[in-house]
Amino acid sequence: MRNSPNRIVATVFGAVYVLVGLLGFAVTGGVGFFATEGGLLLGVFAVNPFHNVAHLLIGAALLIGGIVSATAAKAVNATVGAAYLLLGIVGFFLAGTAANILALNTADHFLHLASAIVLLGVALGFERSGRVATA
């Protein structure tokens, strides 16, 4: 695993996202599942139960990809990174109409954007075809 940047990033990000998803439930007691203003995780990140579930699913996918193989980690990193960026772009054009069902605030956007760039960057820039680590 130490030879594969994709596995390292997928495992670390996956573990963090699963942890954040679990911790999120500690601050969202009484918050509606799709409430547009949620509890504050670590006093910074706004979350609601739907957001926690999304964190858990994304974290689980990354963690599994990271544990299984470099190829799987690369695929999950690329998928999650591209999906984050695409959702952000689609969100710009739906901003006036879409409900904020994930209870996002600025800190969340910062974290998601940075995550998307790292995940997409490591998937595209590391272990290109023929160089995928197997250890």
Place this chain on the structure above:
Amino acid sequence: MHALAAALRSWPMLAALGAGLVLLALAAGAGGAMLPALAAAGVAALGWGGLALRAGRVIAPSTTLVVTAVALVGMAAAVSTGAAAMTDVAPGPLAAASVFIVVVALSAGLELRARSRLARAGAHPRGDRDAAASDTARLLGLVAGAALVAALATPALAATEAGESAVPHGTHDVGTDAPLPGAPAGHDH
């Protein structure tokens, strides 16, 4: 020095991704001819960033330098002539996008200069730089670059019309699906 160069190598690509996002967010709220122009520039920036990340180097540096210069001049002209204000393009996010584009332009210029030096020296344009680059340094550089891009892009995105028209945040009372009996409608702060 090699480690630093390896760490910084992905920054132009990350800057291109940041530029693409901000330009597309500006396009979403722009009117008139600015909409297709900003959208095209945003898609081009995202495409260049993705392809360059995949290639592991600055691609098409000559074309990139020309296009980024044209984009910067166009953006400056749009602000100075008032065209940006007339088409609801905020100057702040435009400035942030310009910073990202300048980074891409600088990288293209440096790549051209490096190629020129190598050509004069009679060396192969691409030696074993890829092999020499440390994955650890590149990965750390990627994480640091992503944080920097997000730090500049997030407030820029929030200042676009798309960002401003998003559901407002910042007041984080614990919300519920339905208001309490007798409570006034809307948010309680």
